[in-house]
Amino acid sequence: MVAVLVIYGVYSTVGGLVMLFAPGFMFENIGGFGVFNGHYIFDLASFELPLGLMYLAAIRWPGWRVPTLAFATAHYALHAISHLIDIGNATPPWVGTFDFVMIAVGLLVHAIAWWFSADVARAMTSSRVTRP
Secondary structure, three states, X not given: OHHHHHHHHHHHHHHHHHHHHOHHHHHHXXXXXXXXXXXXXXHHHHHHHHHHHHHHHHHHOHHHHHHHHHHHHHHHHHHHHHHHHOOXXXXXXXXXXXXXXXXXXXXXHHHHHHHHHHHHHHHHHHHOOOOO
């Protein structure tokens, strides 16, 4: 679980910073769907950067892991649906399929990490003994 938090924390934080400070680069090299719109890329950065920081905070504070992974799993599910709908609209065309598959893999990774983190949290909670 910690590896997922580290990998996606760095990925989302760096991605958010690239969107924030180099939206043209982001569009031309990563998110080539439709027409460039700097405002929407900035909007995405305002989501992706805090998500990355949330992943990284969850490394330090284990109580954040289940909610962080639940939120990120929902994000990846919606993101996968979006890319499935627009699978044929990427430039070049193969990018649409590649992006969808990579996001779907990310969804699976997040769902598994969320399940394991919830299982660990339940085990830790049930192992605590309360004394009268």
